[in-house]
Amino acid sequence: QKEVEQNSGPLSVPEGAIASLNCTYSDRGSQSFFWYRQYSGKSPELIMSIYSNGDKEDGRFTAQLNKASQYVSLLIRDSQPSDSATYLCAVNSETGNQFYFGTGTSLTVIP
């Protein structure tokens, strides 16, 4: 049973549009949730963390968390071609010692 599930995509949006990325998780004890961006051939780069239900905004990025539904999402506003990458959702274990990653969603922003 997968711990973290993401739509693998690919997801294509035009430049300037909103990209919406979704993630569900199975461990109800998880308390910390993260979004990473990974360019092809590179390592994951942290975009945002979220710990409480609701929205958290950072520039063009908004993370949304709903623990009751075990759902976390990432919205990218005013998408740019440089946002084209794979986006990984990560959820920590109840002990906090282990991150579970989804398989990632590939995003392409079309100029």
Add this chain to the structure above:
Amino acid sequence: DAGVTQSPTHLIKTRGQQVTLRCSPKSGHDTVSWYQQALGQGPQFIFQYYEEEERQRGNFPDRFSGHQFPNYSSELNVNALLLGDSALYLCASSLPPANQGETQYFGPGTRLLVL
């Protein structure tokens, strides 16, 4: 502020050989986690080290072992390499997990190819 560093960047080995990968954590971090990322997959947790001990281990065989040194740097050792061990090996450093879990920062990775 020095980030997470890993060496080597690339490595080619043959089946049955042994390999050692190295990681230095971000300045101020004392916890190191190792992940294996196969092509097209998300990173899979191998183990985490804190205070020179393995704190938690993922679903990997005993061929995968590690070590943490007093300066918090870490090594990942893989024995009896299999073709399926070909992957990007990622090291991530963090502070010790608190109530809400600490953010993990990744190094550039070591790409291992087993022939």
